Amino acid sequence: METNTAAGSEKNAAQPEHWVDRYADYLFRFAITRVRDADTAQDLVQETFLSALENVSGFEGRSTEATWLTAILKNKIIDWYRKQSSGLANKTESLEPVNSDDYFEADGHWKNEHRPKAFGLASDAVTGKEFTQVLQRCMQKLPPLWFAVFNLKHMEDETSENICRNLRITPANFWVIMHRSKLNLRACLQKNWL
Structure with a gap:
């Protein structure tokens, strides 16, 4: 019985050595549609991997690695919006105003x-x-x-x-x-x- 439990936890254990190959493209596409800038999206994905690596012991295997990493990225994106929010109000782009x-x-x-x-x-x-x-x-x-x-x-x-x-x-x-x-x-x- 203990062997099955050990095997089950190994199956759900995080595998950081495979994250870039498995999830980088997906996470980048997720980020770019939300922040509109490739450099920022790349930075957020890198920050996601670093944060996940720092907290890999917190990965309990109750979700897939992809879901866990996406949740971390969502939080990074919200943090990025928060940091940008004071400057966002003052920025304008060419947009035909709609009255x-x-x-x-x-x-x-x-x-x-x-x-x-x-x-x-x-x-x-x-x-x-x-x-x-x-x-x-x-x-x-x-x-x-x-x-x-x-x-x-x-x-x-x-x-x-x-x-x-x-x-x-x-x-x-x-x-x-x-x-x-x-x-x-x-x-x-x-x-x-x-």
Whole structure:
């Protein structure tokens, strides 16, 4: 009986010597879609491996190595957003500003010319992949703070409270950023996808 337990724990034991070969590409792809910069993504993956190596004794084998390393990377990304948050508010990129008054009547209803249109998404893999590429290009146009807020909310499934705390923004600012991000993404998608 003890042999099986020992064999089971060996099977779930971390194997740091294989991490780079097995997980570096996956972790890099995960990071690059969230931080938009290859150098930063590489740094975060390296920090993930270092942190995991320092805490390898904490790996209990209750999940796969990939899941464990991804969780560490998610925390590194959130930490990176937190460190960047003070500078993000001041950075701007070229983005056509979207004014909600352009989209809505005084009573809050959509103006006819800006009423949402169906995207006509097909279920085939090619169309889905093309749409994802257009969406990613549109997201790249968001200012850094907007991207961080939108990404944390919709890709990382972070709570609004955590995002506000981590990025040091008020709940009102959070909802304004989300609203403006969605309007800009919608405008970009309608321009580039429809």
